[in-house]
Amino acid sequence: MQSLREARNVDPYPFFEQRRAQGPVSWDEGMQAWLVVGYDEARFVQLREDLFRHPYAGIAGAADVYGGPRGVLLLQGEQHHSVHNFLLKHFTPMRVAQYRSEFIADLVSRRLDALGGRTNVDLAAEYASVVPSDVIAAMLGLDWRNEELMAQCRVWNNTMFRWTETFGDDDAAYEAARSAAQNLNDVLLPVIRERREHPKDDLISILYHKGDGLLESWGEDDVLAQARVLFFAGTDTTGHFLKNTIYLLVEHPEYQDRLRGNEQAIVDFGEESLRFFAPVQFRIRVATQDVELGGHTIREGDRVHPVNAAANRDPHHYGQPEDFTVDRPNVKDHLAFNVGPRYCVGAALSRGEEIEVVAQLLDRYRNITWDADADPPTNYGYMPRSFSPLNVVVEPIAHRSA
Numbered sequence: 001m002q003s004l005r006e007a008r009n010v011d012p013y014p015f016f017e018q019r020r021a022q023g024p025v026s027w028d029e030g031m032q033a034w035l036v037v038g039y040d041e042a043r044f045v046q047l048r049e050d051l052f053r054h055p056y057a058g059i060a061g062a063a064d065v066y067g068g069p070r071g072v073l074l075l076q077g078e079q080h081h082s083v084h085n086f087l088l089k090h091f092t093p094m095r096v097a098q099y100r101s102e103f104i105a106d107l108v109s110r111r112l113d114a115l116g117g118r119t120n121v122d123l124a125a126e127y128a129s130v131v132p133s134d135v136i137a138a139m140l141g142l143d144w145r146n147e148e149l150m151a152q153c154r155v156w157n158n159t160m161f162r163w164t165e166t167f168g169d170d171d172a173a174y175e176a177a178r179s180a181a182q183n184l185n186d187v188l189l190p191v192i193r194e195r196r197e198h199p200k201d202d203l204i205s206i207l208y209h210k211g212d213g214l215l216e217s218w219g220e221d222d223v224l225a226q227a228r229v230l231f232f233a234g235t236d237t238t239g240h241f242l243k244n245t246i247y248l249l250v251e252h253p254e255y256q257d258r259l260r261g262n263e264q265a266i267v268d269f270g271e272e273s274l275r276f277f278a279p280v281q282f283r284i285r286v287a288t289q290d291v292e293l294g295g296h297t298i299r300e301g302d303r304v305h306p307v308n309a310a311a312n313r314d315p316h317h318y319g320q321p322e323d324f325t326v327d328r329p330n331v332k333d334h335l336a337f338n339v340g341p342r343y344c345v346g347a348a349l350s351r352g353e354e355i356e357v358v359a360q361l362l363d364r365y366r367n368i369t370w371d372a373d374a375d376p377p378t379n380y381g382y383m384p385r386s387f388s389p390l391n392v393v394v395e396p397i398a399h400r401s402a
């Protein structure tokens with residue numbers, strides 16, 4: 001492989017090591033961009049938005065796709081800071097602990113109940129891919145019980161991610177994303193209008209009624225923009241995280257007994273999963289001025305990709321980075337959720353989902369193994385990626401199946 005551009009649906013890690021041999025930063029001709037594979041350098045790029053700006057606001061069509069120019073992804077500077085911090089307050093670890101007992105645990109067990117007594121299942125399609133949209137839809141106040149609607153929303157959110165991967169260069173992907181965005185607006189707007197008149201305790205009501213003052217003349221469009229980003233960011237990404245984590249659990253079966261009933265071990269396993277297979281592999285930045293980085297001069301206007309998936313396996317930062325092990329002293333300092341001003345708003349939420357998903361899976365089943373008669377997992381995706389399908393054979397644990 002010569003360029004990151006060729007990494008779709010194939011294992012990208014050998015390519016990352018090829019680039020690492022050229023240093024922590026190198027030019028990718030196919031991408032027409034700098035790839036940053038060193039841990040310290042990738043961290044620096046994402047911490048220093050003054051030197052490496054977040055470029056979405058400048059990509060033609062981004063406002064249409066992401067729900068409006070005042071969504072958190074497109075905002076810059078003080079305005080960004082204000083909305084980002086407001087959102088973070090509703091996704092703190094403490095809040096997420098509360099959400100877990102209030103509704104996440106129930107949503108997860110409902111998906112396991114739906115598997116019935118079957119012992120051959122695809123844990124990607126029927127479990128890991130569907131829990132995150134249930135959760136974020138329930139938080140926003142959408143009709144998460146409507147299976148057909150949720151399935152459509154997953155496709156629409158995913159279509160938007162496909163366009164993100166083109167950096168605004170692909171007209172067909174843009175048209176598909178714009179139409180998906182319109183469909184999502186049509187789902188969200190009636191709920192937003194209803195909550196304006198009759199607030200409940202969901203996120204859309206909170207955004208409407210407590211967001212006032214975050215930006216000048218805060219209104220319906222601003223609520224729509226944030227809700228669109230949360231729905232999109234909360235669906236696809238966490239699905240990839242959960243799929244990777246279940247994949248690792250089947251690939252490393254010795255962990256199944258070790259994690260059962262042990263929440264701290266499940267937390268550590270999730271962190272190592274995020275390090276080992278970053279669900280969002282790389283990000284996009286543009287240099288605001290000439291900057292020295294990793295022995296190169298990055299010119300003003302150059303595109304730069306911090307490749308967090310590669311940084312997470314930097315041997316200068318991690319001992320034996322190619323080994324999957326939960327016993328690392330620095331298991332939590334990976335870059336999967338980014339760092340700095342664009343730190344992921346939903347990091348604690350997706351961690352909470354991982355705990356419930358793994359804990360409940362192991363509470364119901366033991367000896368989860370690959371189903372030799374069904375399609376094996378493949379490494380699919382590009383910027384966000386994971387393993388799918390996850391066709392497994394499970395052995396129900398008696399106390400649950402009784």
Ligand code: HEM
Binds near residue numbers: 073087350
């Ligand atoms: C494992 C799951 C997830 C991963 C790996 C992930 C990863 C990321 C990354 C890498 C960024 C930085 C984007 C950038 O630099 O341009 C980000 C931002 C963001 N994430 Fe997540 N995310 C996950 C789950 C979620 C969830 C569940 C939500 C919502 C509830 C969410 C909401 C956001 C938002 C709103 C931002 C934008 C922050 C900003 O621009 O200020 N994410 N996420």
